[in-house]
Amino acid sequence: MRRIRLLIAALLVAFLASTGASTAGTAPVRVRFVSLAWQKTAVEAVKEVVTAWNRTNPAIQVDYAQVDWGAIHDYMLTSFQTGNVPDVFHYESIPILDFAKRGFLTDLTPMITPEMRADIFPGAWQTVLSEGGKIHAVPYLWESLIIIYNKKLFRDAGITPPTKEKPWTWDDLQRAAKTLTKDLNGDGRTDQFGAAIGLRSPVNRVLNLSIGFGGNYFYVQGGRNVVLVGEAERALLTILMNMLYVDKTASPDGLGRGSPELIPGFLAGRYAMLPGIGVWARQSLVETAPADFEWGVLPPLKAKTQYQGSATQTLSIPAAAKNKEAAWRFIEFALSRDNMAKQALGDWLFPTRQSSIRLSGFTTTKYGWDVSTDSVRFLRMAPWQKVLGYSEWRTRLATPLMNELFANRITLDQFAERVVAGSAEILDRYR
């Protein structure tokens, strides 16, 4: 019995010694950097940047950590609450504005150099501009919604793809979708749809694309944010409902799936176009498409304009960060022309620096980069990005209602009525 006790005691001591809190050396300043890059090439690009920094800056060492998009919000909120924050973190412009308003972030305005300020697209700066013109995050990646098409199916149907100079309108898209929708084996069922649109979480996509119709959804009336669903807001919804239930040119597969989940069907020739898919999803196509599969990217559709809303991915420094100056120096390095380009290419997104986006990687015709990159000039900050309570509005109200609409369980009028009525209750709470 005594032997057993001694053994247990020895094991316990050894275990406690091995699990004690880590106490790293204190010589170099440590900067903890949380990144959300997840695609293989994106992770490699970020690691390359971090390694290059650590090699050339022995006094400031960056510790790279990866967190996933699904967990980052809770991760950062708990970090802010507990004070145990990373020194630099990657996120996106919409929640960043909320974090800034709650005092969680360092004001980066005095640190941003004139060179950086001038080089990053003004539209990208707009997405992170807090009240009073302060900037709490540097926007460095952004995306547009593109249309990916099957070149062979277009050729077989005799359809000439539009060009950057002469883009399609939404009417053109609907006409092409009709031509491309076919019952190939004569069994009375559609085997090939003109399009498939991922509508599982449709709100951001619909709102971003509605900007081209002049539909903002959110307006300020008497100093309050209100939601209005007028003709401009209804235009895109009407088109989508027509494609789904009148023309039946959009596959019902899109109702329960996100756009990237439609790629297998696209590769199998079940859908000729994937409208409204994120530009980054091209990487999945490159990874999965057979060598002889021909695909391309169509320019943004023209409604009243070709504008679309876009958020940016950002780097920020928490207000509670211990090494703000070192953190900022790393941000400057990570967001230099070449490093920003490297990370954007790795993530199949656009860099926000004008000098980066002019590099050859973004203008090549390969993988539709030239057409995709051209869409950057139509990106705008959507007004809803700065509406407090938007996240709750989207999750609790707009998403279920849009799902009901797209499942054809309610009419467009009912959708409009309910979304307007429900919005007031949510948005007023955030005043």
Place this chain on the structure above:
Amino acid sequence: MAMTLSAPLRRRATTALLLVPLAAYIIFLAFPLLWLTSTSFKRPNEILVLRPTVIPKAPTLDNYREVLGPEGVVRASLNTMKVAVASAVLALAIALPAAYALARKQSRLNKAIIGWILVSQSFPSILIIVPLFLILARFSLANSHLGLIMVYVVWSLPFVLWILHGFVKGLPNELEEAAAVDGASFPQILFRILMPLLLPGLATTLLYAFVNAWNEFFFALVVLKDPQLMTVQVSLSRFRGLEGLARWGPLAAGSVIATLPAMAAFAFLQRRLVSGLLSGGLKN
């Protein structure tokens, strides 16, 4: 004239009929694991297809190579094993005497304590994580496995205690009284008489606490900041992407590796569980 079956034949037919749904259920349970294993050997162009196959057409070990790399799931699995085993054993060590006391010592407080144990199960983790983290930080236990073990012990203790309480209560008092009459001391009663009979309960609760800690994600994400200390669930989340996409191949390979220790624990404890049941029914 109706054909009649002999008794042994009837028994066999009944057994076969019972085995069919059992086999179907086992296939139903095993299929996700089979699919996971199959995906772990596939390249992306075989995963994202309209009609995927169970058997990979061009099997690859690339996914395993990636997850077994320097920042792969092996270290994370070892970390998790350490945390899960320690927290399960500690939870059990604390819960067993507490369960005995609750079951055997009659007090008006007992019902309230049991009630509180059940109520405490309903607190969502997000509610307690901030104060919990602040307490850990105060004792320099944040960003350490010891801190996470404490969290897991606290998290699984109520349920472990509740289950064990039921097991202890199910044992007749007469056994202890008979042993006492025969001159056994309290530790002898506890370890020689009750423990063998409690083995199924101990195995069940140990397994529960172990699997609970093994699968836990949120506490590990918040408490551990150093990538070297990451647990396997946090490590696997690196392969999750946006809009339903993920790096399915490495995620599946990592999940297969991460599943193995839990399966081994089940296999090991299942034997103990059965032996514990049998030993309870034997007369020495």
